[in-house]
Amino acid sequence: MIDLAKYAALALVMAGCLSLLITQLRTGVPAMSSSRKEALQVVALLKAAGLAEDAVIYELGSGWGAMASVLAESFPQARIRGFELSPLPYWISRLRLRRHPHIRLMRQDFFRADLTDADAVVSYLMIRPMPKLGLLLDRDLKPGTPVVSLAFWFRDRQPEAVGRAGTAALYRWPARADTTQLEETARVEETGRA
Numbered sequence: 483m484i485d486l487a488k489y490a491a492l493a494l495v496m497a498g499c500l501s502l503l504i505t506q507l508r509t510g511v512p513a514m515s516s517s518r519k520e521a522l523q524v525v526a527l528l529k530a531a532g533l534a535e536d537a538v539i540y541e542l543g544s545g546w547g548a549m550a551s552v553l554a555e556s557f558p559q560a561r562i563r564g565f566e567l568s569p570l571p572y573w574i575s576r577l578r579l580r581r582h583p584h585i586r587l588m589r590q591d592f593f594r595a596d597l598t599d600a601d602a603v604v605s606y607l608m609i610r611p612m613p614k615l616g617l618l619l620d621r622d623l624k625p626g627t628p629v630v631s632l633a634f635w636f637r638d639r640q641p642e643a644v645g646r647a648g649t650a651a652l653y654r655w656p657a658r659a660d661t662t663q664l665e666e667t668a669r670v671e672e673t674g675r676a
């Protein structure tokens with residue numbers, strides 16, 4: 483009987499690890515939590531953006547719930563909506579954050595979500611999904627919506643501000659970078675004429 487319980491527990495742990503690996507292969511993003519210090523950097527940038535108290539904040543890839551809990555603590559009236567694909571972090575974060583009335587977590591691919599009612603978006607992802615994420619935000623966000631990305635930045639967009647530790651960036655979507663200067667430099671290099 484004890485052996486059976488041990489094997490069942492082992493099978494559960496292995497299934498959990500396997501699901502983490504499979505989701506990471508699918509998304510290109512590991513289920514790694516932000517530290518409290520990093521999450522507070524995201525909060526500081528959102529505060530600088532002047533969010534309304536009852537703002538709708540989407541967290542794209544909510545993982546184990548580390549950032550969502552800091553967001554809820556810092557913006558107690560905000561409606562926080564997190565998407566997470568990986569089953570283990572999703573269920574653990576649901577359990578962990580079950581007492582937060584303003585947090586709603588969904589086990590869903592955020593690329594299939596409708597973000598049109600977002601007042602702000604936060605994410606902590608990896609290089610691979612960033613270009614596609616930019617297109618999703620172009621499709622759904624109202625002009626001027628604050629977007630804060632931790633660690634991985636949008637290469638073709640211009641941040642409005644950078645967190646004190648230098649790891650998070652705030653964009654006012656669509657935040658298109660002014661490419662005139664880059665184009666001019668390329669032209670001069672190509673033709674040799676200023």
Ligand SMILES: C[S@@+](CC[C@H](N)C(=O)[O-])C[C@H]1O[C@@H](n2cnc3c(N)ncnc32)[C@H](O)[C@@H]1O
Nearest residue numbers: 509513514515516543545548549566567591592
């Ligand atoms: C680096 S973790 C960050 C977790 C959390 N935001 C935090 O700061 O603690 C990124 C999470 O995004 C999830 N993720 C990546 N792509 C996703 C997608 N397309 N839809 C939903 N979740 C996704 C991953 O499974 C992972 O748990």
